[in-house]
Amino acid sequence: MSSRIEVLYRVRSDAKSIAARAKGIAVEQSVEMPVEPIDDPYVLRETLGRVDDIKDMGDGTFEVRIGLASITTGMAAGQTLNMIFGNTSMQDDTVLVDAVFPPEFAEAFGGPRHGLDGLRARVNAPRRALTCSALKPQGSTPAALAKLAGQIAAGGIDYLKDDHGLADQTYSPFAERVPACAEAVAKAAARTGLPTRYLPSLCGNLDSMRRQIALARSCGLDTVLIAPLIAGVDTFQTMVKENPDFAFMTHPTMAGASRIMPSFLLGKFVRLLGSDATVFANYGGRFGYTPEECKRVSGFALQDWSGVKPCVPVPAGGMVLERVQEMLDFFGPDVMLLIGGSLLSTRERITAETARYVDAVRNYRAGQPS
Amino acid sequence: MSSRIEVLYRVRSDAKSIAARAKGIAVEQSVEMPVEPIDDPYVLRETLGRVDDIKDMGDGTFEVRIGLASITTGMAAGQTLNMIFGNTSMQDDTVLVDAVFPPEFAEAFGGPRHGLDGLRARVNAPRRALTCSALKPQGSTPAALAKLAGQIAAGGIDYLKDDHGLADQTYSPFAERVPACAEAVAKAAARTGLPTRYLPSLCGNLDSMRRQIALARSCGLDTVLIAPLIAGVDTFQTMVKENPDFAFMTHPTMAGASRIMPSFLLGKFVRLLGSDATVFANYGGRFGYTPEECKRVSGFALQDWSGVKPCVPVPAGGMVLERVQEMLDFFGPDVMLLIGGSLLSTRERITAETARYVDAVRNYRAGQPS
Numbered sequence: 197m198s199s200r201i202e203v204l205y206r207v208r209s210d211a212k213s214i215a216a217r218a219k220g221i222a223v224e225q226s227v228e229m230p231v232e233p234i235d236d237p238y239v240l241r242e243t244l245g246r247v248d249d250i251k252d253m254g255d256g257t258f259e260v261r262i263g264l265a266s267i268t269t270g271m272a273a274g275q276t277l278n279m280i281f282g283n284t285s286m287q288d289d290t291v292l293v294d295a296v297f298p299p300e301f302a303e304a305f306g307g308p309r310h311g312l313d314g315l316r317a318r319v320n321a322p323r324r325a326l327t328c329s330a331l332k333p334q335g336s337t338p339a340a341l342a343k344l345a346g347q348i349a350a351g352g353i354d355y356l357k358d359d360h361g362l363a364d365q366t367y368s369p370f371a372e373r374v375p376a377c378a379e380a381v382a383k384a385a386a387r388t389g390l391p392t393r394y395l396p397s398l399c400g401n402l403d404s405m406r407r408q409i410a411l412a413r414s415c416g417l418d419t420v421l422i423a424p425l426i427a428g429v430d431t432f433q434t435m436v437k438e439n440p441d442f443a444f445m446t447h448p449t450m451a452g453a454s455r456i457m458p459s460f461l462l463g464k465f466v467r468l469l470g471s472d473a474t475v476f477a478n479y480g481g482r483f484g485y486t487p488e489e490c491k492r493v494s495g496f497a498l499q500d501w502s503g504v505k506p507c508v509p510v511p512a513g514g515m516v517l518e519r520v521q522e523m524l525d526f527f528g529p530d531v532m533l534l535i536g537g538s539l540l541s542t543r544e545r546i547t548a549e550t551a552r553y554v555d556a557v558r559n560y561r562a563g564q565p566s
Numbered sequence: 567m568s569s570r571i572e573v574l575y576r577v578r579s580d581a582k583s584i585a586a587r588a589k590g591i592a593v594e595q596s597v598e599m600p601v602e603p604i605d606d607p608y609v610l611r612e613t614l615g616r617v618d619d620i621k622d623m624g625d626g627t628f629e630v631r632i633g634l635a636s637i638t639t640g641m642a643a644g645q646t647l648n649m650i651f652g653n654t655s656m657q658d659d660t661v662l663v664d665a666v667f668p669p670e671f672a673e674a675f676g677g678p679r680h681g682l683d684g685l686r687a688r689v690n691a692p693r694r695a696l697t698c699s700a701l702k703p704q705g706s707t708p709a710a711l712a713k714l715a716g717q718i719a720a721g722g723i724d725y726l727k728d729d730h731g732l733a734d735q736t737y738s739p740f741a742e743r744v745p746a747c748a749e750a751v752a753k754a755a756a757r758t759g760l761p762t763r764y765l766p767s768l769c770g771n772l773d774s775m776r777r778q779i780a781l782a783r784s785c786g787l788d789t790v791l792i793a794p795l796i797a798g799v800d801t802f803q804t805m806v807k808e809n810p811d812f813a814f815m816t817h818p819t820m821a822g823a824s825r826i827m828p829s830f831l832l833g834k835f836v837r838l839l840g841s842d843a844t845v846f847a848n849y850g851g852r853f854g855y856t857p858e859e860c861k862r863v864s865g866f867a868l869q870d871w872s873g874v875k876p877c878v879p880v881p882a883g884g885m886v887l888e889r890v891q892e893m894l895d896f897f898g899p900d901v902m903l904l905i906g907g908s909l910l911s912t913r914e915r916i917t918a919e920t921a922r923y924v925d926a927v928r929n930y931r932a933g934q935p936s
Contacts, residue, residue: 224852227703228731229907234703236710238737243705267735268704272770274796275733282730282796282819283883286847288854333597333604334638335613340606360652361598363645365637367608400642401800402772426644426652428798430771449652455822477656482594484658513653537599 198242199298200263203280206291207258218247218260221290224283225264243268259293266297271304273429273469285455292456294464301468302503305433308472310443311505312498312530315472318419318443319354319391325529327557328355328510329550330536331362331377338368342376344546348539349384349392351550355473355532356381357421358397360447370396370408378415395445397421402431409439419443424466425450436470445510446471458489463496466507473508473532478523481514487526494527508532517549520556521564533557568612569668570633573650577628578659588617588630591660594653595634613638629663636667641674643799643839655825662826664834671838672873675803678842680813681875682868682900685842688789688813689724689761695899697927698725698880699920700906701732701747708738712746714916718909719754719762721920725843725902726751727791728767730817740766740778748785765815767791772801779809789813794836795820806840815880816841828859833866836877843878843902848893851884857896864897878902887919890926895933903927 203225209217222245223231234240242265249261269276281292308314316322329348331341341362348356358377364370374396381394396412398405398420405427412420424432424446436444446466451458462476474497477483479490494509511523512534523533535553542549573595579587592615593601604610612635619631639646651662678684686692699718701711711732718726728747734740744766751764766782768775768790775797782790794802794816806814816836821828832846846863847853864879881893882904893903905923912919 220852226731227705228729229702230911233911233913235913236703236706239703239705243703243737265705267737268731270733270735270769272733274793275735275769278731278733278793278796278819282793283853285820285822286818286853286855332599333606333609333613335597335609335635336606359598361596361638361648363640363642363648365640365645367613367637399640399645401798401804403804423644423648423652426648426798426800428771428796428801430796431798431801434771434773448656449648450655452655452822452825455825482590483653483656485656541600541603543603543605 199266199300200246201266201280201298202248202296203262203264203292204294205260205262205284206293207260208256208289209258211252214250214258214260218250218262221245221260221284222247222262225262225279226268228283266300271300273305273433277429281456292460294457294460297468299502302501305468306437306470307468307501307504308470308507309436309440310472312508313505315443315508315532318393321354323529325524325557325560326354326508326532327554328357328532328534329353329539330357330359330534332359332536332540334359334361334365335367338373338376341368341373342380345377345394346380346384347547348550349381350388350547352388352390352554353392353550355393355395355419355445357395357445359536360397360421360423360449362397363399364404370399371411374408374411375415378417382416393417393419395419395421398427398435402434405431405435409435409442419445421445421447423447423449424469429469433469443472444470445473445475447475448477458485459492459496463493463509467497468504471507473510475510475512475534477513478511478515480519481512483513491526494531498530506530510534512536517553517556520553521560524557524560525562569636569670570616571636571650571668572618572666573632573634574663574665575630575632575654576661576663577630578626579628581622584620584628584630588620588632591615591630591654592617592632595632595649596638598653636670641670643675643803647799651826662830664827664830667838669872672871675838676807676840677838677871677874678840678877679806679810680842682878683875685813685878685902688763691724693899695894695927695930696724696878696902697924698727698902698904699723699909700727700729700904702729702906702910704729704731704735705737708743708746711738711743712750715747715764716750716754717917718920719751720758720917722758722760722924723762723920725763725765725789725815727765727815729906730767730791730793730819732767733769734774740769741781744778744781745785748787752786763787763789765789765791768797768805772804775801775805779805779812789815791815791817793817793819794839799839803839813842814840815843815845817845818847828855829862829866833863833879837867838874841877843880845880845882845904847883848881848885850889851882853883861896864901868900876900880904882906887923887926890923891930891934894927894930
């Protein structure tokens with residue numbers, strides 16, 4: 197029999213209904229029709245979903261493990277998402293917790309092309325945690341954003357990304373903003389002697405993203421931001437495959453929070469598709485993720501996976517300089533910290549404040565009082 | 567001041583926190599940084615989100631109306647989704663209920679190119695409800711699906727779509743399946759004298775969808791199925807704009823159920839982007855939608871909208887022939903019924919059973935006992 201993806205769902209159910217409910221998910225996510233009239237032995241043996249395990253969690257929910265035939269995904273990103281969660285995303289009683297992919301998925305999708313080691317090498321930081329900030333607010337002109345980019349780069353930041361809301365708007369067209377910011381960062385980097393990277397945010401359809409990454413390359417850039425849930429995961433995979441020289445940071449916008457566990461979606465799945473660095477909402481910020489789930493995102497992004505490089509976890513969302521010590525104690529050194537808005541709030545002191553942030557990360561020692 | 571999208575969120579909160587929480591959403595979905603340090607008057611006046619109304623619903627939730635600047639969307643589909651829900655999708659306390667778009671969105675996105683009248687005209691059914699079924703199960707060969715397509719078409723169905731799980735798998739490549747099914751349906755239609763339409767399901771990235779729709783056109787087809795939440799809404803919009811001769815039925819896979827109201831996402835938003843017929847999970851089937859929400863989906867798909875044609879509501883998901891009378895009583899004649907699996911369960915009687923389904927819709931009279 198051909199290989200299966202082992203998909204783990206958490207289902208709210210009573211004990212007497214769970215067997216039928218589990219079978220319902222296995223059917224929904226495969227043949228999507230009553231099984232009884234199916235007489236094709238290939239379908240029954242190879243493509244019909246299979247309930248492999250049901251575990252009573254004792255809290256009114258069950259963990260249901262279902263084997264879905266790899267072959268039904270066509271080894272395409274969107275169809276994989278369609279098969280592991282598609283219609284079941286519309287069931288209020290079910291959460292997608294995790295999926296274990298057979299080895300051919302790593303081969304087909306390839307994972308991060310650069311990953312943790314690649315992103316460290318780009319900025320000559322072989323061991324320490326990496327630093328990142330964001331260009332905001334939208335509505336600013338390319339000149340204003342370029343000025344800000346230069347000020348932050350002058351503070352010695354490793355990575356500086358567009359806010360994911362910076363797209364291709366009339367007040368800041370991609371084709372004007374990106375060369376302006378790239379130039380400002382390059383000038384500042386020449387002065388600091390540090391290889392700060394600027395990441396434009398790709399937007400629109402595959403055609404426009406291809407034009408955008410070509411423009412980014414022509415500006416000397418080698419790292420970009422993309423939002424896979426907005427772009428579509430097939431668009432994301434295509435960009436990764438076509439641009440092996442580029443590293444991709446992924447943004448979690450539209451990832452939701454309650455139906456797919458962030459650890460799977462943002463830790464494992466975007467990594468499989470080629471995310472080199474995965475932004476996720478850290479605990480204690482503007483979003484409701486728990487420390488445990490954030491640790492799982494980080495764990496999934498970094499864990500050993502044959503043929504798939506580690507992806508850098510990027511906790512974000514309302515982070516502040518005062519939390520650097522705590523965050524590094526929590527996540528360890530294999531992390532990129534993203535502090536955006538609170539840094540921008542320091543206005544004319546932004547270069548000095550960035551330098552303070554960069555120093556805090558560089559000089560971090562585990563377990564010191566903050 | 568430039569135009570605003572009026573976005574309606576339902577927020578779980580206590581009375582003393584709601585003003586701050588509402589402002590938080592307005593900031594998150596626009597400038598995404600603390601407002602205090604922003605000194606650009608254009609940003610403060612034009613792009614910063616604005617809380618327009620807060621209404622206590624008396625059940626521990628509030629309806630919060632927020633004005634988001636149209637200009638921040640760049641009039642692109644993905645960026646519109648990013649702005650109206652992106653990061654807030656990660657908040658467990660907030661549901662996107664609705665959005666009212668200024669007139670320039672209808673002009674930019676165009677809505678359905680064919681819509682209700684166009685889909686009726688395709689099958690010479692100027693007034694009655696339309697019928698639809700689906701080819702399943704995945705794992706079947708192109709020959710088996712083509713045989714089934716011929717049998718269902720022989721029963722006189724209006725529209726026959728690929729299951730949304732039929733993609734481009736080794737056991738049924740798109741390039742083999744679609745010509746085989748198109749030919750089988752054309753032959754059956756020649757015998758019945760009815761213009762039954764076969765809808766292949768587009769999959770993969772923009773490149774592959776362009777190849778697929780070109781193949782579909784070369785097979786004489788003019789209607790397709792697409793899943794906007796898998797494809798990415800920009801990919802969907804691009805396909806609609808590039809293929810004005812084609813009608814697009816949209817599938818709700820990955821649409822979730824609990825964070826964006828289906829009435830907005832599946833009734834209004836996919837319509838704005840060009841869905842001619844929107845499939846959604848009907849009440850009383852395999853999914854947990856309420857009759858009220860299904861009525862709202864249908865209402866949003868059909869309601870008057872200057873410059874945007876009506877989109878055909880397609881209730882589906884475990885529907886059976888015995889519910890035709892009830893569904894038509896409930897939805898009225900401006901609807902397409904989709905009965906898939908239960909029809910396929912009749913095996914060798916499928917042509918006769920399809921004819922019975924088609925007759926039930928054709929002979930429907932309001933309010934008769936079923």
